[in-house]
Amino acid sequence: MSLARDMGRTVDVQAFIDDQRFSLFHCMLFVLCFLTIALDGLDTGVMGLIAPTLAQDWHVPRASLGPVLSATLIGIGVGALLVSPIADRIGRRSVLVGSVAFFGVWSTAAAFATSMESLTIMRFLTGVGLGAAIPNTATLMAEFVPSRIRGLAVNGMLVGFAAGNTVGGLLSGWLIPAFGWRSVLLVGGIAPLVLACLLLAFLPESVKFMVARGKPAERIARALRRLAPKARLDGCVFVSEAHAPREQARRSPVLELLSRKYVVGTTMLWLAYFMCLVVLYLINNWMPTLLKGSGFSLPQYAATSAYFHLGACVGILLTGWLMDRMSPVRVIALFYALTALVVFIIGRNVAHDAGLTLLIVVTGVTLSGAASSMSTLATQFYPTSSRVTGCAWMLAIGRLGAVAGTFGGAFLLSLNWEFSAIFGTLAVPSLIAAGALLVVGRHAPHLRRNELVAGTPAASHH
Numbered sequence: 001m002s003l004a005r006d007m008g009r010t011v012d013v014q015a016f017i018d019d020q021r022f023s024l025f026h027c028m029l030f031v032l033c034f035l036t037i038a039l040d041g042l043d044t045g046v047m048g049l050i051a052p053t054l055a056q057d058w059h060v061p062r063a064s065l066g067p068v069l070s071a072t073l074i075g076i077g078v079g080a081l082l083v084s085p086i087a088d089r090i091g092r093r094s095v096l097v098g099s100v101a102f103f104g105v106w107s108t109a110a111a112f113a114t115s116m117e118s119l120t121i122m123r124f125l126t127g128v129g130l131g132a133a134i135p136n137t138a139t140l141m142a143e144f145v146p147s148r149i150r151g152l153a154v155n156g157m158l159v160g161f162a163a164g165n166t167v168g169g170l171l172s173g174w175l176i177p178a179f180g181w182r183s184v185l186l187v188g189g190i191a192p193l194v195l196a197c198l199l200l201a202f203l204p205e206s207v208k209f210m211v212a213r214g215k216p217a218e219r220i221a222r223a224l225r226r227l228a229p230k231a232r233l234d235g236c237v238f239v240s241e242a243h244a245p246r247e248q249a250r251r252s253p254v255l256e257l258l259s260r261k262y263v264v265g266t267t268m269l270w271l272a273y274f275m276c277l278v279v280l281y282l283i284n285n286w287m288p289t290l291l292k293g294s295g296f297s298l299p300q301y302a303a304t305s306a307y308f309h310l311g312a313c314v315g316i317l318l319t320g321w322l323m324d325r326m327s328p329v330r331v332i333a334l335f336y337a338l339t340a341l342v343v344f345i346i347g348r349n350v351a352h353d354a355g356l357t358l359l360i361v362v363t364g365v366t367l368s369g370a371a372s373s374m375s376t377l378a379t380q381f382y383p384t385s386s387r388v389t390g391c392a393w394m395l396a397i398g399r400l401g402a403v404a405g406t407f408g409g410a411f412l413l414s415l416n417w418e419f420s421a422i423f424g425t426l427a428v429p430s431l432i433a434a435g436a437l438l439v440v441g442r443h444a445p446h447l448r449r450n451e452l453v454a455g456t457p458a459a460s461h462h
Contacts, residue, residue: 013207013240016224018146025226029144032203033137034160035195036100040133041164043107043126043188047072049172050181057181068120075127077396083132084392088253088385093205096136101196103129108189111182135392142379143206148324154376155320159313211240212384253389265381265443270397272436275429276371277401286409290419304357311361315369328377329441333434335370339363340430347424381444
C-alpha cells in the first residue's frame, strides 16, 4: 500500500495489484465469478438432464431431440464469436452482467415453451448468453488477482463448471419427479437473474481495461481502493501494458488476434484446444459405452466415470498451482504429453480392475487440467485490448473439436473398434496439442519463462 507513494504520481496498475495480498475483495470476486461459472455449467447441461422426461411428456421420439439439444451449443459458439469481443470495446463488467441476465431470461422463458420449435429457439438464445460468460469471467478474474496466484485463482474458479453440472444433476433428480422438467429450467433461469443483480451491485470494472480506454483517474482509483482501502491514489496517473498505441487501440480485437505479432500463437492455441476437446468429448460422451462394451457392469462404469470427473477437479487445481510456479505453456504441454502417455498405455493393455480405473483417473487429472487451463493461458497470452476476444475465439474454435470428438467416437464404434484401440488413438491429438503449445511458447517469451520469483511479484508483465 506504500507503492503509490513510492512511485510518486505514476502508478503501474499491474504492479499495484501484484503488491497486494489476497484480500476480502478477492474472495468476493472469486465467489461471484465461481457462481457465474457454476450457473453456466448448470444451464449448459440442463437439456441432457431433462431430455428423457421431455420426450415422454411431449410424446416425441428421442431422436427428434437433436436440434433442441444442439441449439445451446450452437448458441454458445455464436455468443463466444460475436458477443464476447464487445467486452474489449465497452468493458468486461457490462458484457458479463448482460450475458448472465440474458441467459437467465431465456432459460426462464424456455420453462414455458409449448413446442419443440420455440424451445429450440429459446435454448439457442440461452446459449448466446452462456457463450459470452466464461471468457469475460476468466478475463476479469485474471486482471484483478496478483500474478503470483493467477493460475490457481482462475483455474479454481473454473472448477465451478463441474460443480454446476453436479448440482444440476442433483437438482434434476429431486425437482423433476416432484415438479416436472420445467422446474429445472426455471431454477436455471431465476438463479442467473438474481446473480446478475449481485454482479451489478458488487462487481467492478477491470482497472487494466479502464486504463487502456482512458477512463477517468478517479474511477480507476476507486476500483484500486477496493483492493487497498488505505492506498493514497489521489492525483495519480495510472499506466499499464494496456497503454497501447492509438492505432492498436482502434484496431478490431479480432484483427489483432490475426496480426503479425499474434497470428502464430493464435493459430496454435486454436489447434491445441481443438485437439484437446476432440479427446475430452470423445471420452466424456463415449467412455460409459466403451467400458460397458469391454465387460464392465453398470456400477463399475458409473463409478469409473465419476472417478474420472473427480480426477478432473484435482487436475484443474494442480495445473493452476503449477502455472504460477513454472512456464504456463510448458506445464500445459506436459499435461497433454502425459495424457498421450496414459491413453497409449490404456490402449496397449485393458484390465478390468482397479488398474484401469486408476489410469482413467490419471487421464482425468492430466486432460482436464490442461483443458481448463487453456482459458487461463489465453488471458495471459493476449493484451488487454483483445484479451476477451482471444479467449472467446479459442473456446469457440474448440467447440468444433468437441463436435469432431463426439462424432468421431460414433464413427470408430461403427467400425467395431474396441475400447483399447480407440483410447490408444487419442494419444495422437494429445501429442499434437502438446506440440502446438510448445510453438506458442516460442512466440511468447512472457509465457515461456517463469516470471515469478518465489512468492514475489514479477518484475515485468506482458
